[in-house]
Amino acid sequence: MTSWFPDLSTGQGPLYVRLADQLERAIDAGQLPAGTRLPPQRNLAFDIGVTIGTVSRAYSLARERGLVSGEVGRGTYVQAAHARQAPLPATITYATGDRPGPEGALRFDTTAAPENGAAAVMARLTGEICREYPDAVSNYIRDVPQRWAEAGARWLKRNDWEPSPEDVVPTFGAHAAIMTVVAAVTSPGDRIAFEPLTYASIARSIALLGRRPVQVAADREGPIAEDFERLCAQQHPKILFVMPALQNPTLAVMGETRRREIADIAYRHQTYIIEDGVYGVLSRKGPPPIGSIAPERVFYVSSLSKAVAAGLRGGFVACPPHFANRINIAHKMLTGGKPFLMAELVARLIASGAAFELMAKTQAEIARRVGLAREIFSGLDVYLDDVSPFLWLNLPEPWLSGTFKNAALGENIRIDEEDEYKPVRSDTSFHGVRVGFTTVPDIDRTAEGFRTLRRLLDQGPAAYDSYN
Secondary structure: OOOOOOOOOOOOOOHHHHHHHHHHHHHHOOOOOOOOEOOOHHHHHHHHOOOHHHHHHHHHHHHHOOOEEEEOOOEEEEOOHHHOOOOOOOOOOOOOOOOOOOOOOEEOOOOOOOOOOHHHHHHHHHHHHHHHOOOHHHOOOOOOOHHHHHHHHHHHOEOOEOOOHHHEEEEOHHHHHHHHHHHHHOOOOOEEEEOOOOOHHHHHHHHHOOOEEEEOOEEOOEEOHHHHHHHHHHHOOOEEEEOOOOOOOOOOOOOHHHHHHHHHHHHHHOOEEEEEOOOHHHOOOOOOOHHHHOOOOEEEEEEOOOOOOHHHOOEEEEOOOOOHHHHHHHHHHHHOOOOHHHHHHHHHHHHOOHHHHHHHHHHHHHHHHHHHHHHHOOOOEEEOOOOOOEEEEEOOOOOOHHHHHHHHHHOOEEOEEHHHHOOOOOOOOOOEEEEEOOOOOOHHHHHHHHHHHHHHHHHOHHHOOOOO
């Protein structure tokens, strides 16, 4: 039996929710170790001055969260971490870029590669593949040809680091690669660590697999080493998800010293790292990947969606030694397997050099639009990079991110406010928005959209009427 005693004078929501929340915090902090028997419901209700129904509902909520288990007559006990299973979310919300909106709106809420002539190149290569492999394009894939892994190693290469082809697995894009790694190396109830603002679609997706997102503090270089150390010691996350180069959505870039600190902590606590390089592929400069520093702990992921064409759904993951077969099997089980035509097309684009030529066109187009953004948003607190297909705008007082998003929508412009990128519920406000600018074909319309956003910012929310 435990002497744990909750204080319901703090927290938010009904008493039973506060009690369940305090129970979860006590378990996460180690105050209630696995196997601890919780106080009988009647006793705890008397001690803290609530009804037995309140305690019963709190214990039921904790059971739904996978924190405790119990049987009538035996009592309620704290579950071991490996036995916990997080509940599935009650609802599944739209993923970023898939939400309905006004017809004809400027799509500043997506960052797919711009028009770069990829369709014509893909059409030519697809014809060649169909002629050369008529049987393979209409059949199941039985194994992964070496040329696909070699193409992946070439695409993932950064600075002086290039993964061994034997450690590279072709995937259905970066998202599928990340989810495959999560499914393959964690169990239901395991924690996955994220920065306060990140590619939150992954956090929502892991909840569907019964994993639990937790937050690590971050600054302009990404996760803060001291807080990552604390999190590893207290909550033992199995994976840290990071984007060290051109982080989405803040454009933070992790310096080499910080990368080595994070890698060292991961080694000491036996935590894996998923290093998402989907935007970093556009920039060949900067520090070496964490995967080159800690190859035994890092899964390095990237794709062609931001540099060549989003519709290709072609990506790769460079695995720690001896993990490739496990990841390849897991990817097949989760997705049903890769279609030969798509996988061969991606490999051929890379091997022929066409992917790099198309990426150069993408980079040039991005640079043109970044130049416009620098001019139009001059004087504001905005983060830009010459090869980034989006910008992060810290809103001037007294704008709030949700209010500014709605004001932009009123002008038929779709942008993403900060809550789209929060992996967990948080009271912290960043007062920022992400503006993508690669998928509006007409650069003059892009400039017009930028000017409209600037006008809204300069006028302030007092000039915006929500009509509610």
